[in-house]
Amino acid sequence: MTLADLTATDLLAKYREGALSPVEVIEDVLARVEELEPRICATYALDPDGARAAALESEGRWRDGTARPLEGVPVTVKENIATRGTPVPQGTAATELIPATEDAPAAARLRAAGAVIFSKTTMPEYGMLSSGVSTFHHLTRNPWDLSKTAGGSSAGAAAAAAAGYGPIxxxxxxxxxxxxxxxxxxxVGLKPTHGRIAVGNPYPGRAIGPLTRTARDAALTVSVMSGYEPRDHTSFPPTPESYDESALPHGLRVALLLDAGLGLPVDPEVTAAVSAAAAVLEKAGATVEPIGPIITREMLDGLDRFWRVRSAVDIAALPEDRRAKVLPQIRSWVSTAGDLSGFDVFHGYSQMGAMAAAVTAIFTSYDVILSPVAPITAFPAELAYPTDDPSKPFEHIAFTVPYNMSAHPATTVNVGWSASGLPIGAQLAVPHHQDLTALGLAGYLDSQQTERRNWPLG
Structure with missing residues (x-):
């Protein structure tokens, strides 16, 4: 294990002891990026000189006793989270490249905490794909298997974390x-309670959160980014809550959702891994009960119609020459938007509320909803969608999208491996404002893993 692989909590402890310098760490991280980036393609606007300068300043703060909560920790942020002076292409060649005038709230909080933001990370076209396919960025690949997608739309963030481009x-x-x-x-990837981390440009369903190798690092990142921000009217003050992965799940009421009831069928390997995670919680004293599907086909299709019209409006506003640069699969998806009536669009919008009500009803009886993250393991990197069909773009999100609409926190943790060696994730969704509870459970499940594998080196 090199310095680039150390967790944020380990780095901070070593900085505090004087056993390690942020300057040493950023050099190791940059060396890792130089080695692997030609194969993984996770970064955008990599800034080695700026990173070295920031690390040197952090070294001085540790020396003079003015270190901040993330002082000297290497961090990347997704390219659609604005950072001052860097254009925000949104994964598409259709965007006019205009440098951002200021940091978005999340990036500003990270900088204020002393994080060394050394690069942005890639995303697919307009963030509307669960892959790394983009007309602007090189194709991002999964470090565990370069023939597979890293997922999306936080494609580069996930690939960078798995490849060891620093901890956060x-x-x-x-x-x-x-x-x-x-x-x-x-x-570990957390979609927090909506409003806990200010987005800056809020929109129904949109949230910002960490992707890390450990639940503890995710909790640390959330604590730094949380809080009210005047630029985001949906944000709220920090919620008192502590991270604890040592607390046994004794007494928790766990709803086990293994069949979303729609979309792609769940791979048996995924079912087995999530079921094994449920057995771990049950052995620790949780009550685990299977539940039926939470959302319906009407809900998912309605959401598809609304998002399709929303995207069509954005693309139609582009000049013709830029509109032609949009990924063909996205153009195909929005091409039918004009066939929808105002009634169709309003009904689609109403399905966000229907999903929220369906999720909230489950939490009247349960403390946690445990499910797969996705019904399948990582699919071929070159595909925009796992279905390879622009008319069916959302058949893999039935386990994840309900919590965007209901604003509940949900986190992931690795719970197993496919026969081909690909990770299998479980999702833990919890009531509002219990983000660190979800992360604590993720940390507990991770601590109970019987099979450990070395992180990939691409």
Whole structure:
């Protein structure tokens, strides 16, 4: 294990002891990126000189006793989280490249905490794919198997975390875009309670959260980014809560959801791994009960119609020459938007509320909903969608998207491996404002893993 593989909590302890310098760490991280990036393609706007300068400043703060909570810790942020001076292409060649005038709230909080933001990370076209397919970025690949996708839309963040580009990577999630790549790359990925981490440009379903190798690092990142921000009217003050992965799940009421009731069928290997995680919780004193599907086909199809029209409006506003640069699969998906009536669009919008009500009803009887993150393991990297069909783009998000609509926190943790060696993730969803509870459970499940595998080196 090199310095690039150390967790954020380990780095901070070593900095505090004077056993390690942020300057040494960033050099090791940059060397890892230089070695693997030609194969993985996870970064955008890599800034080695800026990173070295920031690490040197952090070294000085540790020396003079003014270190901050993430002082000297290498961090990446997804390219759609604005950082001052860097364009935000949103994964598409259709975007006009205009440098951002200021840091988005999450990036500003990370910098204020002393994090060394050394790079942005890639995303697919407009963030509307669960893959790394983009007309702007090179194709991002999964470090566990370069023929497979890292997932999306936080594609680069997940690939960077699995490859060891430092310990903390921050992504966004509007239907599973943190949790799906985290699950397919063997990571902890948290979509927090909406409003806990200010987005800056809030939209129904949209959230920002960490992708890390450990639940403890995810909790640390959340604590730094949380809080009210005037630029985001949906944000709220930090919620008192502590991270504890040592607390046994004794007495927890766990709803086990193994069949979403729609979309792609669940791979038997995925079912077996999540069922094994349920057995671990049950052995520790939790009550585990199987439940039926939470959402319906009407809900998912309605959401598809609404998002399709929303995306069609954005693309139609582009000049013709830029509109032609949009990924063909996205253009195909939005091409039918004009066939929908106002009634169709309003009904689609109403399904967000229907999903929220369905999830909330489950939490009247249970403390946790345990499920797969995705019904399948990572699919071929070149595919925009696992179905390879733009008319059926959401058949793999039935386990993740309900919590975007209901604003509940949900986190992932690796719970097993496919026969071909790909990670299998479980999802833990909990009531509002219990984000660290979800992470604590993820940490507990991780601590009970009987099979440990070395992180991939691409």
């Amino acid at each position: 990577h921050v992504g966004t999630d509007i239907g599973g875009s943190i949790r799906l790549p985290a699950g397919w790359c063997g990571l």
